[in-house]
Amino acid sequence: MLEILHREAIYLWYYADLQFRQIFWYWVLGMVLGSLVSVFAKEGIHRLCIRLGKHLTGPVGWTVASLLGIASPLCMYGTIPICASFSQKGIKEDFLGAFMMSSILLNPQLILYSAALGRAALILRILACLLFGIVSGALLHYCFKDRTFFNFNGFTESHAGHDTHPNPFLRFLFNLGRNLKATGPWFAAGILLSALFQRYVPAELVGNLFGPQRQFGLLLAATVGVPLYVCGGGTIPMLRDWLADGMSLGAATAFMITGPATKITNLGALKIVLGAKHFAFYLLFVLLFSLTTGAIINLFLF
Numbered sequence: 001m002l003e004i005l006h007r008e009a010i011y012l013w014y015y016a017d018l019q020f021r022q023i024f025w026y027w028v029l030g031m032v033l034g035s036l037v038s039v040f041a042k043e044g045i046h047r048l049c050i051r052l053g054k055h056l057t058g059p060v061g062w063t064v065a066s067l068l069g070i071a072s073p074l075c076m077y078g079t080i081p082i083c084a085s086f087s088q089k090g091i092k093e094d095f096l097g098a099f100m101m102s103s104i105l106l107n108p109q110l111i112l113y114s115a116a117l118g119r120a121a122l123i124l125r126i127l128a129c130l131l132f133g134i135v136s137g138a139l140l141h142y143c144f145k146d147r148t149f150f151n152f153n154g155f156t157e158s159h160a161g162h163d164t165h166p167n168p169f170l171r172f173l174f175n176l177g178r179n180l181k182a183t184g185p186w187f188a189a190g191i192l193l194s195a196l197f198q199r200y201v202p203a204e205l206v207g208n209l210f211g212p213q214r215q216f217g218l219l220l221a222a223t224v225g226v227p228l229y230v231c232g233g234g235t236i237p238m239l240r241d242w243l244a245d246g247m248s249l250g251a252a253t254a255f256m257i258t259g260p261a262t263k264i265t266n267l268g269a270l271k272i273v274l275g276a277k278h279f280a281f282y283l284l285f286v287l288l289f290s291l292t293t294g295a296i297i298n299l300f301l302f
Contacts, residue, residue: 016195026116034109035175038073053091066133069102076269084152094141102133194237221251250298257290
């Protein structure tokens with residue numbers, strides 16, 4: 001019995017060490033980039049949102065808002081007070097929706113993490129996130145043009161925060177330390193889960209479940225993204241293995257949409273500003289968008 005446990009421990013250590021070596025620097029660079037943007041570019045991004053949001057409308061406005069949402073380093077609990085401030089300054093809800101929805105799915109830090117998945121998966125993740133924001137803005141414009149979708153009552157932009165030290169280099173180091181503390185345990189958990197999948201889940205099973213010819217795999221990928229997605233960095237090792245074992249890029253994209261969009265902390269923040277009815281619309285939109293995007297990728301692109 002001890003011999004079996006020792007052998008399995010060696011196998012798991014081998015797989016975990018291999019994953020760690022392949023992904024570690026993407027994680028480090030992602031944290032550095034995220035901290036740089038948070039300390040040195042966050043205020044500029046938000047000022048640009050206010051300036052452009054007052055003048056840009058329609059598809060151009062939604063596209064710009066979605067791009068700015070991707071560039072924003074804030075989590076959802078930080079994004080909502082900022083959007084409340086934008087709303088008070090007269091920014092329209094379709095612009096706010098595009099900004100908020102793309103911000104849910106992606107940020108500069110996660111872009112670098114996702115580079116470990118390969119060029120195709122990275123490009124598809126960025127494009128899907130951008131389109132998610134644009135479509136959100138369009139739906140708000142056409143379906144809720146004369147109605148209020150968000151309820152920002154009680155939310156105000158807070159200028160108190162962690163990054164208040166007068167020395168910008170120290171602010172960067174403090175931010176980087178918080179990044180490490182927040183993502184480190186989930187990164188390690190992702191490495192461990194990936195090693196367990198590699199050791200005990202046959203590659204053929206992954207290919208059969210998530211392969212490009214398995215449309216059920218899209219629904220499965222979108223579904224498992226809900227409980228498995230806790231931190232973006234923690235899912236990268238698993239996705240990397242699944243893609244290597246035959247997971248289609250459409251299924252991977254569906255996972256990368258529903259995961260962050262239904263992460264429990266994001267849902268808790270969104271429920272506050274959406275209310276029950278609009279919250280249900282949001283969940284339905286996430287599911288339909290992820291399945292449609294994944295199906296299009298599998299059918300026409302790969």
